[in-house]
Amino acid sequence: MDALLKVENFTMHYRTTAGHVKAVDDVTFSLARGQSLGLVGESGCGKTSIAMSIMRLLPYNSEIKSGRVFLGGQDVYSMREEDFRKLRWKEVAMIFQAAMNALNPVYTVGSQITEVILEHEPAASERDARERVAELFCTVGIPEERMDHYPHEYSGGMKQRAVIAMALACSPSLIIADEPTTALDVIVQDKILREMEEIRRKTDMSMIYISHDISVIAEVSDVVGVMYAGKLVEIGPADDIFKRPRHPYTYGLMNAYPSILGEKRDLATIPGEPPNLVFPPEGCRFHPRCDWATDECGTVEPPARYVGPNHSVACYNPFPAPSSGGDRIGVATA
Amino acid sequence: MALLQPDKACEPIVVVRGLTKHFLVGRGFFRKERAWLHAVDDVSFEIARGEVLGLVGESGCGKTTTGRMLVKLTDPTAGCILIDNEDVAAIGGQGMREFRQTVQMIFQDPYESLDPRMTVFDIISEPLNVNHIGTLVNREERVAYMLSRVGITPPDMFFFRFPHELSGGQRQRVAIARALVVNPKFIVADEPTSMLDVSIRTGVMKLLAELQEDFGMSYLYITHDLAVARYLCDRIAVMYLGKIVEMAGAEEVIKNPLHPYTQALISAVPLPDPAIRRDVPNIRGGVSKPIDPPPICRFHPRCPAARSICSDRDYPDLAEVSPGHLVACHILVAR
Amino acid sequence: MRSLAQHWAIFRESRIGIAGLVVIVCFGVFGMMWPLMFRNVWDPNVYHPVVGFDPTMMHPAAPCRGHLLGTDPIGRDILAQLMFSTGREFLLGVLSAMISVVVGTFIGAMAAYYGGFTDAFFMRLADIVMLFPFVPLLVVVGSLVRLDMFSFAIILGFLEAFGGITIILKAQALQVKVRPYIDAAKVAGGDDLHIIRSHIIPNVLPLSFLYMMFNVTAAILSEATLSFFGVLNIDMSWGMMIHTAETAGYLFDYGRYWWLWLPSGLAITLFCAAFYMVGRGLDEVVNPRLRKR
Numbered sequence: 001m002d003a004l005l006k007v008e009n010f011t012m013h014y015r016t017t018a019g020h021v022k023a024v025d026d027v028t029f030s031l032a033r034g035q036s037l038g039l040v041g042e043s044g045c046g047k048t049s050i051a052m053s054i055m056r057l058l059p060y061n062s063e064i065k066s067g068r069v070f071l072g073g074q075d076v077y078s079m080r081e082e083d084f085r086k087l088r089w090k091e092v093a094m095i096f097q098a099a100m101n102a103l104n105p106v107y108t109v110g111s112q113i114t115e116v117i118l119e120h121e122p123a124a125s126e127r128d129a130r131e132r133v134a135e136l137f138c139t140v141g142i143p144e145e146r147m148d149h150y151p152h153e154y155s156g157g158m159k160q161r162a163v164i165a166m167a168l169a170c171s172p173s174l175i176i177a178d179e180p181t182t183a184l185d186v187i188v189q190d191k192i193l194r195e196m197e198e199i200r201r202k203t204d205m206s207m208i209y210i211s212h213d214i215s216v217i218a219e220v221s222d223v224v225g226v227m228y229a230g231k232l233v234e235i236g237p238a239d240d241i242f243k244r245p246r247h248p249y250t251y252g253l254m255n256a257y258p259s260i261l262g263e264k265r266d267l268a269t270i271p272g273e274p275p276n277l278v279f280p281p282e283g284c285r286f287h288p289r290c291d292w293a294t295d296e297c298g299t300v301e302p303p304a305r306y307v308g309p310n311h312s313v314a315c316y317n318p319f320p321a322p323s324s325g326g327d328r329i330g331v332a333t334a
Numbered sequence: 335m336a337l338l339q340p341d342k343a344c345e346p347i348v349v350v351r352g353l354t355k356h357f358l359v360g361r362g363f364f365r366k367e368r369a370w371l372h373a374v375d376d377v378s379f380e381i382a383r384g385e386v387l388g389l390v391g392e393s394g395c396g397k398t399t400t401g402r403m404l405v406k407l408t409d410p411t412a413g414c415i416l417i418d419n420e421d422v423a424a425i426g427g428q429g430m431r432e433f434r435q436t437v438q439m440i441f442q443d444p445y446e447s448l449d450p451r452m453t454v455f456d457i458i459s460e461p462l463n464v465n466h467i468g469t470l471v472n473r474e475e476r477v478a479y480m481l482s483r484v485g486i487t488p489p490d491m492f493f494f495r496f497p498h499e500l501s502g503g504q505r506q507r508v509a510i511a512r513a514l515v516v517n518p519k520f521i522v523a524d525e526p527t528s529m530l531d532v533s534i535r536t537g538v539m540k541l542l543a544e545l546q547e548d549f550g551m552s553y554l555y556i557t558h559d560l561a562v563a564r565y566l567c568d569r570i571a572v573m574y575l576g577k578i579v580e581m582a583g584a585e586e587v588i589k590n591p592l593h594p595y596t597q598a599l600i601s602a603v604p605l606p607d608p609a610i611r612r613d614v615p616n617i618r619g620g621v622s623k624p625i626d627p628p629p630i631c632r633f634h635p636r637c638p639a640a641r642s643i644c645s646d647r648d649y650p651d652l653a654e655v656s657p658g659h660l661v662a663c664h665i666l667v668a669r
Numbered sequence: 670m671r672s673l674a675q676h677w678a679i680f681r682e683s684r685i686g687i688a689g690l691v692v693i694v695c696f697g698v699f700g701m702m703w704p705l706m707f708r709n710v711w712d713p714n715v716y717h718p719v720v721g722f723d724p725t726m727m728h729p730a731a732p733c734r735g736h737l738l739g740t741d742p743i744g745r746d747i748l749a750q751l752m753f754s755t756g757r758e759f760l761l762g763v764l765s766a767m768i769s770v771v772v773g774t775f776i777g778a779m780a781a782y783y784g785g786f787t788d789a790f791f792m793r794l795a796d797i798v799m800l801f802p803f804v805p806l807l808v809v810v811g812s813l814v815r816l817d818m819f820s821f822a823i824i825l826g827f828l829e830a831f832g833g834i835t836i837i838l839k840a841q842a843l844q845v846k847v848r849p850y851i852d853a854a855k856v857a858g859g860d861d862l863h864i865i866r867s868h869i870i871p872n873v874l875p876l877s878f879l880y881m882m883f884n885v886t887a888a889i890l891s892e893a894t895l896s897f898f899g900v901l902n903i904d905m906s907w908g909m910m911i912h913t914a915e916t917a918g919y920l921f922d923y924g925r926y927w928w929l930w931l932p933s934g935l936a937i938t939l940f941c942a943a944f945y946m947v948g949r950g951l952d953e954v955v956n957p958r959l960r961k962r
Binding site: 402430441442452460509513 | 848850852853854857858860863867871872
Binding site: 042043155157185186187188189190191193194212213214215216218219221238239242243252253254256257258259260261264267268269270273274289 | 531540562598600603607609
């Protein structure tokens with residue numbers, strides 16, 4: 001497959017007064033055209049940092065230690081700043097976490113999106129741009145006449161849609177959606193996720209969804225990446241991962257949260273708390289909280305290993321594949 | 335449901351009748367008419383001793399306002415609340431002191447609900463302090479006990495820490511210890527786990543369930559998350575725009591929702607299984623605000639099953655359609 | 670929220686704040702040297718700041734070995750005056766700033782917490798105090814009653830307290846009032862007094878402390894101005910020193926008698942600037958947005 005996005009051994013630190021925060025550590029993944037990747041993990045696990053790295057929007061106190069990011073075959077960080085600025089919005093767009101605040105309150109929503117189009121397509125006239133915005137509004141389900149309204153006249157769900165319309169404005173080949181529905185109620189969340197998926201299918205666009213909610217990721221992703229403390233601990237096809245998680249943390253995440261599915265069951269707790277990334281634990285970063293940790297886990301970092309087609313896990317003792325008999329998951333719930 | 339006292343076992347700890355809260359909105363300088371937001375409108379329910387009632391709904395449905403009225407942080411416009419046979423509206427003076435020991439609240443945001451300038455000991459002993467309970471030595475013992483009960487050990491290591499030195503999970507545990515330190519009979523928990531990270535959240539949820547069992551308290555558990563409500567609650571009440579639309583046992587609400595709104599809400603919950611394709615929730619339009627609403631069913635503009643009787647008649651009362659399962663819907667009740 | 674040690678760490682980062690602190694400490698040492706010098710080194714008859722007189726020379730005398738900063742038109746030693754006044758300036762500045770901040774914090778917290786009439790009353794009062802020109806008012810007051818340093822500090826403190834500082838601290842208290850921990854304290858059973866005393870005031874205090882620094886500056890400047898006009902019943906202060914030079918007609922003499930006004934003028938400027946600079950440093954502690962990251 002032709003990979004649209006490739007992230008290779010990417011390591012990034014933030015310099016703070018407390019020391020270097022090892023926010024992203026040796027992360028490798030790729031994303032094909034038309035595919036959707038779901039990055040799931042808790043706050044501070046580095047998922048937003050990866051998004052910002054791809055967008056080349058890292059703050060001044062960040063430091064890329066190693067690794068490269070390729071977008072459509074081009075190395076993002078070897079490009080000149082101005083050249084990349086042209087790619088932003090046209091090739092890759094982002095829906096920010098605080099989408100509600102991403103709109104400028106003193107301009108109408110329509111004019112803000114028009115501006116994005118005009119900036120990236122100098123050939124387009126103002127009228128073309130407005131027509132395009134009308135189309136976009138239609139796509140995301142906002143009535144066309146709301147174009148000339150101000151953000152405060154929009155409801156929360158509608159603002160979110162407007163921000164999605166803005167991300168779509170220059171028909172990028174990749175959209176990164178960072179917690180796109182976290183602040184919304186379930187019914188609105190459901191509608192917006194469905195709309196985004198429909199747009200993706202129609203336009204053959206790639207998506208990266210970032211969320212702390214594993215259920216949201218399950219619904220919209222072809223590929224799921226699980227992050228813990230700056231590491232990509234498991235990545236693979238969504239069906240495989242949800243059928244049988246291989247990494248103990250993935251397993252913990254899935255069983256830590258109640259569901260309305262099936263019978264009411266007891267929840268598995270992950271003991272302890274996520275580590276301070278200034279001083280991450282030696283070896284596997286998850287080992288202090290892991291029920292299956294061995295001596296090896298505490299000394300040397302486990303490398304990512306393939307356990308199935310396109311499915312890799314960074315763990316010395318991953319759970320066995322579904323076919324093999326040993327069922328350690330039963331031990332966990334007991 | 336443990337520790338029911340035999341003589342009081344039958345009577346509920348909380349009785350709410352016709353609870354209503356209207357907020358004045360949009361009274362502009364140039365506008366003559368006043369508009370009222372009907373945040374909570376004619377809500378009635380009971381909570382048995384040792385029971386956990388979940389109050390579920392989307393943001394702005396009035397669930398938090400209901401909770402705040404139960405702990406006397408907001409005064410109701412109309413209706414009555416009886417807690418442990420006391421009329422909450424009539425409480426004052428010495429009665430207030432007893433009321434504060436009977437009813438406590440756990441807040442949503444553990445980063446905001448602890449005073450940043452107080453130590454853990456001061457925070458947890460505050461309810462004892464202001465109600466003049468026990469001597470300093472007693473309080474120290476009590477606080478240490480509560481800290482160990484909420485899983486913060488060793489307690490004396492944490493006595494003189496400030497909230498900013500604790501993690502989110504620890505803060506919420508401290509907030510829980512503060513609520514429980516006076517041995518309350520009833521606790522309003524306002525989304526206590528929604529701000530916590532997934533791996534921390536489970537521990538706090540389990541702790542809440544465990545403490546409820548051990549201390550035999552009752553909770554009103556306010557949440558937007560049906561799965562959490564299912565896990566923690568005995569019964570669930572679903573609110574929509576200030577009204578309770580459905581109330582039944584937790585499993586019954588999840589497995590057999592009757593009200594069209596509950597059905598839509600449940601079908602919109604994302605599921606952690608990519609193999610399942612959910613149906614599109616059967617609901618139209620978006621939520622509006624209940625500002626001076628007409629006295630008809632508030633859900634009918636969005637209801638897929640709405641008929642003429644829904645807009646012709648006054649709003650439907652909660653009626654029992656099967657044992658313990660109450661629904662406010664003309665169509666379902668008529669059936 | 671951070672501990673005291675962390676606050677200090679942030680403050681230490683601020684060069685302007687540290688510079689101010691150093692200057693204040695220097696003034697402190699300078700002021701404390703007065704009683705030592707007066708008792709042990711200097712002849713009280715010659716070097717007394719108010720009634721001293723050196724019969725051995727013509728006055729005003731330029732700086733020389735006996736009088737390092739010269740003497741004033743009536744034969745008093747300038748350095749002795751400067752040293753003697755330092756302690757009193759500290760007293761004036763700190764006392765009036767303390768009063769204004771303690772009273773202002775309390776009123777601000779009350780106005781924010783109770784709202785309604787209490788709020789309206791104190792806010793209108795603040796408007797009036799702020800609109801009313803301070804200095805002319807005090808000139809009038811000073812001519813009616815003879816104000817000494819102590820009563821002047823108290824009047825100044827209260828005027829500041831009911832003025833702008835109330836509005837600023839009330840705004841801060843309003844932000845504190847809506848925080849969930851106030852609700853939590855109510856549910857715990859705390860009454861109004863408890864909430865104001867234990868929750869609102871401690872959380873407003875850092876800002877109060879900041880304004881205290883600025884108020885010291887304001888108090889010293891007011892004193893200097895009014896002393897210059899000669900309406901205060903104060904025998905010696907930095908403002909008085911300039912007043913003496915002016916009434917004797919030496920002030921506007923093209924800088925020939927610079928030792929009469931330059932040391933005191935410089936002291937006022939430096940002293941005020943130092944407190945202002947410490948205030949700026951504290952501002953970075955209180956307002957994280959100002960901080961260099």
